[in-house]
Amino acid sequence: MKKRGQVSVEFMVIIAISMMILLPSVYMFRNYVMQSSDQILKSRLNELSDMVLLKAKKMHYYGPPSKSTIELDMPPQIDNMYITAVPDNNEYYLGFTILTSHGTEEVTFYSDIPIRALETKPCDFCNSYSFCECMIERYYNKGPKNIQVTSTVDCNYGEDFCVSIGDFSPDLN
Amino acid sequence: MDFILTFVLYLFALSVFFFAINDSYFSTNRELDVNSEILFSKISNIYNEYSFLDDSKVMSVSKFDIFLAGYNPLIAYEHYFQSFESTAFSDIDYCIYLQNGSDIIRNFEVYSKNSQDYSIIILNDAIIGEIPCGTNKVLTYEDAIPYCKSDESIVVSKPVLFEQDIVQLKVLMCGERA
Numbered sequence: 001m002k003k004r005g006q007v008s009v010e011f012m013v014i015i016a017i018s019m020m021i022l023l024p025s026v027y028m029f030r031n032y033v034m035q036s037s038d039q040i041l042k043s044r045l046n047e048l049s050d051m052v053l054l055k056a057k058k059m060h061y062y063g064p065p066s067k068s069t070i071e072l073d074m075p076p077q078i079d080n081m082y083i084t085a086v087p088d089n090n091e092y093y094l095g096f097t098i099l100t101s102h103g104t105e106e107v108t109f110y111s112d113i114p115i116r117a118l119e120t121k122p123c124d125f126c127n128s129y130s131f132c133e134c135m136i137e138r139y140y141n142k143g144p145k146n147i148q149v150t151s152t153v154d155c156n157y158g159e160d161f162c163v164s165i166g167d168f169s170p171d172l173n
Numbered sequence: 174m175d176f177i178l179t180f181v182l183y184l185f186a187l188s189v190f191f192f193a194i195n196d197s198y199f200s201t202n203r204e205l206d207v208n209s210e211i212l213f214s215k216i217s218n219i220y221n222e223y224s225f226l227d228d229s230k231v232m233s234v235s236k237f238d239i240f241l242a243g244y245n246p247l248i249a250y251e252h253y254f255q256s257f258e259s260t261a262f263s264d265i266d267y268c269i270y271l272q273n274g275s276d277i278i279r280n281f282e283v284y285s286k287n288s289q290d291y292s293i294i295i296l297n298d299a300i301i302g303e304i305p306c307g308t309n310k311v312l313t314y315e316d317a318i319p320y321c322k323s324d325e326s327i328v329v330s331k332p333v334l335f336e337q338d339i340v341q342l343k344v345l346m347c348g349e350r351a
Contacts, residue, residue: 059327062327062328062329063328063330064318064328065318065319065320065321065326065328065345066326066327066328067321067324067325067326068204068205068324068325068326068327069324069325069350146324148324153318168324
């Protein structure tokens with residue numbers, strides 16, 4: 001007589017133990033990947049902002065009408081891009097609202113030279129701040145961008161010179 | 174087995190080589206740059222009909238205007254800027270102008286031989302349309318500034334004496350990435 005019942009029980013026990021090991025592992029791995037993905041996004045934004053603000057500083061010190069174009073790849077998960085300022089203290093910040101595994105988060109990068117957005121849109125975020133402007137979506141949606149930083153005398157808060165930041169991707173010109 | 178390992182190592186070395194080459198030579202973010210000290214020194218040390226600058230002094234107004242009247246941008250390019258050519262940029266145009274505060278006092282174009290469409294223009298609200306820099310060599314443009322149509326531009330400047338005033342001698346470079 002074949003011992004079919006014993007084989008089935010053993011098989012079920014093996015499957016159960018495998019699932020007990022596999023399912024928590026998958027869950028832990030998923031959490032790790034999502035956290036890594038957030039860190040990768042922040043690291044990418046850090047690198048990107050460094051490039052833009054460093055180039056902006058260079059153009060600022062050359063003076064108007066100096067300009068330069070930076071080719072970069074904007075990552076996904078960016079919900080908003082804005083500039084806030086405390087002009088009296090000469091403080092300017094390039095900021096991003098990003099979508100992370102924990103919800104939305106604000107990431108800002110300091111600029112010691114006056115910056116402004118070339119094209120803006122009304123946004124709820126800036127309603128809470130006096131000196132704030134949100135950039136249009138084309139500047140921060142996912143994909144390749146030609147970000148142009150231009151030294152100009154056309155400034156928002158009465159500065160002598162400032163640097164405008166805008167996207168000049170070829171297919172839109 | 175030895176052959177396979179050797180081949181893998183060879184591919185790795187090749188990839189490192191091309192990565193380094195790509196990073197330095199084919200980089201898409203090459204910058205327009207010029208050593209301003211060398212540039213102004215070169216402009217100042219020309220002793221022919223194209224000299225207008227004597228160290229930090231611009232020659233008298235009458236001499237300067239005579240210079241502008243007989244001026245040829247392509248010959249000027251050879252005298253002033255040919256040594257600053259860069260393979261990263263296909264056309265580099267130059268506009269030399271004297272600026273006192275926000276007023277452009279004098280300006281003249283210097284463009285490379287490859288330029289098909291001169292890229293530096295003067296923007297002025299009072300004048301309809303764009304004016305290439307230096308088109309009218311004695312016309313002053315109040316509240317105007319030279320501007321580049323191309324993607325990259327830098328301005329270098331040096332304070333000089335002109336008509337007993339300290340003004341800024343500025344050189345605007347406009348470049349189109351190759």
